[in-house]
Amino acid sequence: MRHRALLWYAFVCLGLLAGPGMAWAAFTAPPLSEWQAFTSRYLGADGRVIDTANAGISHSEGQGYGMFFAAHFGDRRRFELIWEWTRANLSRSEDSLFMWRFDPHHRFPPDSNNATDGDLYIAWALLRAAERWEVPEYRARATRMGRDLLRCCVVESQGRRLLLPGAAGFRESEGVIVNLSYYAFGAIRALSRAVPDPDWAALERDALALMRQAEFGRWRLPPDWLFLPASPGSGPTLAVGRPTRFSWDAIRIALNLAWTHPEEPTLDAARRFWSDPAFNGRIPAWVDLRSDRVAPYTAHAGVQAIYGLARARAGDGSVAPPLVADAPDYYGAALILQARIAAATPPEAPAFIPLPLPPPAPPPERRAFGIGLPVIPWRLRPLPTEPAEPNWARPAFLVPGGPRATPPELVDRSRR
Known part of the structure; x- marks a missing residue:
């Protein structure tokens, strides 16, 4: 046991000496x-990735993650x-896309619309598999998916240039609804090499600006x-009729940026x-962006993995990574694996001239003991346990066709 402890300590120190972001990668590559x-x-035994937080359904997103x-x-x-x-x-x-x-x-199926994030991951996985196992059919299918x-x-x-969350249902006369988390930059870059087109670089550049x-x-x-909004000069707003969180x-x-753009504000x-x-x-599991009210319960292990990755990209590899066994559901486990793979993947150069960074925003002033000293926690307290409602572990409105399982205050039975 003593030798194991010494070996682990030396491994961590080596990661710390390797430079910013590498401390996390040194001991958490999955x-x-x-x-x-x-x-x-x-x-499942048949190849279906099961969303355990949503009555056992499956998504193209989960299938793409599993293939990746x-x-x-x-x-x-x-x-x-x-x-x-x-x-x-x-x-x-x-x-060539997927429901x-x-x-x-x-x-x-109640809805044949696609989900762009799932398609991106499926195509990315096919490209990786084609290279790893030399299967031309995988690359050919990924190429068709990229064109579609x-x-x-x-x-x-x-x-x-905007990436729609799905082929149908997100363009209105007044404007366009987007989900910025669907921009999997690693997949976009991989497809830009398989299907050369200037739109890929434009998508990435415009997403960062947005x-x-x-x-x-x-x-x-x-x-x-x-x-x-479609009107010229109008800036982005919170989408009406959806949680403003x-x-x-x-x-x-944050995960996608830590993977490829760790310097982004x-x-x-x-x-x-x-x-x-x-x-x-x-x-906190979430924050409402209108009221600044935060969730009364703690984010699950998937969010904690992304937080640890984000800190590592800033040069702080002190946050221990959670394990797949720590996740309450499929989605949290998938985030943990993605964060740990990203940690072991050096960011590659973008296919366009990077946007200049704006000056950093000053942190909100906090005062301690009535004087102008910063408030610094002397230790990290143990994380409280998340509520015992497994179907609410991921209150997400993944789209294109209907809401996922949500806490009671967000339930909306209407079709999205």
């Missing part, structure tokens, strides 16, 4: 056992299993859902929110 833990909990993880860990058998189930059950007749939702309790994504899910508004505009509330955070979707904005804003001394070491 081992194969983490993938095995994921498959034992959330992968399988390719990363070199698990060809499970990759093919997940891919074959996805093709058999989620394929769309009108293009966003599968409900095992209904024979026919550009054709069906990319629009122009006010001179910006994220810098989408600053709401005390902590200047982006929302889960954003509305872009930095929550279960928007946390992936939006990532810094999320990091400041999660580490606000007012929370005494407790990370």
Whole structure:
């Protein structure tokens, strides 16, 4: 045991000496056992990735995550299993994209719309698998998906190239609804190499510019859902009729930025929110961007993994990573694996001239003992336990067709 402790200590010190962000990567690159833990909990024998927080349904997002993880860990058998189930059950007749939702309790799918984030991950996984196992058919399918994504899910508004959350349902006469967490920059870059087109670089550049505009509330955070008015000169606003929160979707904005754009101010804003001394070491699950009210319960392990990654990208690798077993559901486990893979992946150069960074915003002034001293927590308190409502563990409105399971105050039975 003593030798193990000394080896672990030396490994951590080596990571700390390696430079900013590497301390996290040095001792948290996910081992194969983490993938095995994921498959034992959330992968069915037929290749279906099961959303345990939403009555056992599945999504193209989950299938894409599963394929991506399988390719990363070199698990060809499970990759093919997940891919074959996805093709058999989620394929769309009108293009090479995939239906966003599968409900095992209904024979026919209630909504054939796609979800762009799921398609991006499926295509990204296919490209990785094609390279790893030399399967030309995987690359050919990913190439077709890339072309269809550009054709069906990319629009122009006010001179910006925008990624729609789905092919249908997000364009209105007054403007466009977007979900900034759907911009998986790693997938976009991979597809830009497989399907050369200037729209990919434009999507990434305009998304970063939009994220810098989408600053709401005390902590200047982006929302889960954003509305872009069609009228020239109008800035983005919080989407009407949807939760006005930095929550279960928007946390992936921080994940995507930490993966490829660790210097972006939006990532810094999320990091400041999660580490606000007012929370005494407790990370709230969400914050309402109109009222600044935070969740009364703690964010699950998936959010804590993204927080640890965000701190590591700033040079602080002191946050121990959660494990897949710590997650309350499939989504939290998927975030943990993504954060740990991202930590071990050096950011690559973008395919465009980077936008100049704005001056950093001054932190909100806090006073201690009546004098102008910063309030610094002397220790991180133990995180309280999340409420015992497993179906509310991910109160997300993943779209295109209906709300996911939500806490009572967000339940809306109307079709999205």
